Amino acid sequence: MPKTHRDSLIKHNFSKIRRRCALSAVGKGVSTIITVFLVILMINICLADPPPKTGKPRGKIEISQMDYDFGYMSQRGVFSHVFVAKNVGQGVLNIVKIDPTCGCTTIPIKKAFLKPGEQVEIKVNFDSGKITGRVAKRIKVLSTDPQNGLLELYIRGMVAREPETVELSGPAVRFVKIDVTRREVQIKNISAKQGLTLSVLPLSDDFIEASLSTDKLAPGSEAVLTLTLKKNPPLGEYSSSVTVECKGEKTERISIPITGIGYAH
Numbered sequence: 001m002p003k004t005h006r007d008s009l010i011k012h013n014f015s016k017i018r019r020r021c022a023l024s025a026v027g028k029g030v031s032t033i034i035t036v037f038l039v040i041l042m043i044n045i046c047l048a049d050p051p052p053k054t055g056k057p058r059g060k061i062e063i064s065q066m067d068y069d070f071g072y073m074s075q076r077g078v079f080s081h082v083f084v085a086k087n088v089g090q091g092v093l094n095i096v097k098i099d100p101t102c103g104c105t106t107i108p109i110k111k112a113f114l115k116p117g118e119q120v121e122i123k124v125n126f127d128s129g130k131i132t133g134r135v136a137k138r139i140k141v142l143s144t145d146p147q148n149g150l151l152e153l154y155i156r157g158m159v160a161r162e163p164e165t166v167e168l169s170g171p172a173v174r175f176v177k178i179d180v181t182r183r184e185v186q187i188k189n190i191s192a193k194q195g196l197t198l199s200v201l202p203l204s205d206d207f208i209e210a211s212l213s214t215d216k217l218a219p220g221s222e223a224v225l226t227l228t229l230k231k232n233p234p235l236g237e238y239s240s241s242v243t244v245e246c247k248g249e250k251t252e253r254i255s256i257p258i259t260g261i262g263y264a265h
Contacts, residue, residue, distance in 0.1 A: 059093025059114065061145045062086045063122075063153065070126070070157035070243060071253025074171040078239040079126045079255050080204040083153055085141065086119035098122060099140040104129060105155070107139060123204055124155055125239065131159045163252045165191045166217075173227055173242075175260030181229040185256060187244065189217040194248040198223055201243040201253075207233045208258060210242045217246075225256075233262040 068081045087093040093114045098107045104127045111120045124139060139153040169186035189196050196217040200210045213224040225244060243255040 057091035058089055058146050059087045059091050059116070059144060060089030061093055061095075061141070061143045061148055061151065062088045063141070063151060066151070067154045067156070068124075069253060070155065070241075070255040071245075072161060072163045073128050073157045073159050073255050074257065075128050075130055075132070075160045077128050077172055077241070077257030078259070079128065079157070079241040079257055080239065081124050081126075081155060081241075082202075082204040083122040083124065084119055085114070085122055085143075087114035087116055089145070090116055092116075094144040095120070095141065096144065097140075097142040099142065100124075101138045101140070104131075105137050105139065122153075124153070126155055126157075128157075128159045133161070134158050157255065163246070163254055165189065165194070165196060165248055165250070165252050166246050166254060168254065168256070172257045172259070174258075175229060175233070178263045183227045185225040185227070186222050187212075187217070187225055187246075187254075188222045189219050191219055191248065193219055195219065197247045199245050199247075200225070201245055203240065203242055205233075205240045207231050208240055208242070212244075227258060229260075233260060235262045235264060238262055 063083055063085050065083060068083075070079050070081070073079055085095065095109065095112045095114070098109060100107055106125045106127075107122060108125075109120060109122055111118075114120060122139075122141070126137060128135075134156075135158070136154060136156045139155070141151040141153060143149055143151075167188045167190045169188075173183045173185060175181070175183065187198065198212055198215050198217055200212060203210060207229060209228045209230045211226050211228075213226070215223075217223050225242070227242060238260055240258045241255050242258060243253055246252045246254065
């Protein structure tokens with residue numbers, strides 16, 4: 001009810017109280033005054049606005065990028081990408097479950113409960129195995145967000161198909177020896193006429209660094225992609241990947257799996 005209307009009703013009811021009290025004091029006594037007062041008070045309580053609801057602060061999930069394309073991938077490789085989930089709400093957010101839709105995808109997560117402002121990486125590892133052709137995988141993220149309790153992430157790519165614009169000197173990179181911390185891959189522009197602009201997309205692991213000898217590639221020319229272990233990798237067998245985007249008349253992506261063995265120092 002509007003406040004002005006409510007206030008006028010309350011004033012009207014209290015004027016009734018005064019008139020009734022004056023009449024009752026002469027005629028029927030104090031008991032009637034009390035009865036009338038209680039009745040009018042109950043009416044005013046019913047007309048008053050209800051108190052505002054004060055619910056417990058809730059967490060709110062935000063994932064800025066919901067879809068990632070690996071581009072061209074080789075078979076029998078593990079390809080990685082990191083999605084970042086952030087709590088942009090006022091309360092604690094619980095990431096209850098991350099559910100891949102197939103056994104070829106694994107998603108380790110370091111932290112399930114996020115305070116307001118905190119974020120966590122969701123690293124998706126996709127094993128291409130013997131898959132051939134176009135692939136799209138869905139990952140379900142369940143959380144305690146009251147509005148977006150279920151979000152769906154997607155990874156895509158093309159397995160065991162050759163890109164149209166570039167050729168790689170090798171389909172994969174592996175670090176095995178403890179004293180070898182650098183590997184190179186040659187990228188050749190095999191298109192007849194178009195020049196290409198190359199860029200390395202953000203890597204999923206911070207112990208690997210990737211750089212290009214040039215970002216401009218004329219037809220028939222080559223660029224060198226250098227992969228360097230800039231700090232100690234995880235102990236034991238590990239896997240990661242790097243994605244290079246090639247822009248010309250059309251845009252293509254090529255992802256290269258990276259594997260190795262981490263040693264204790």
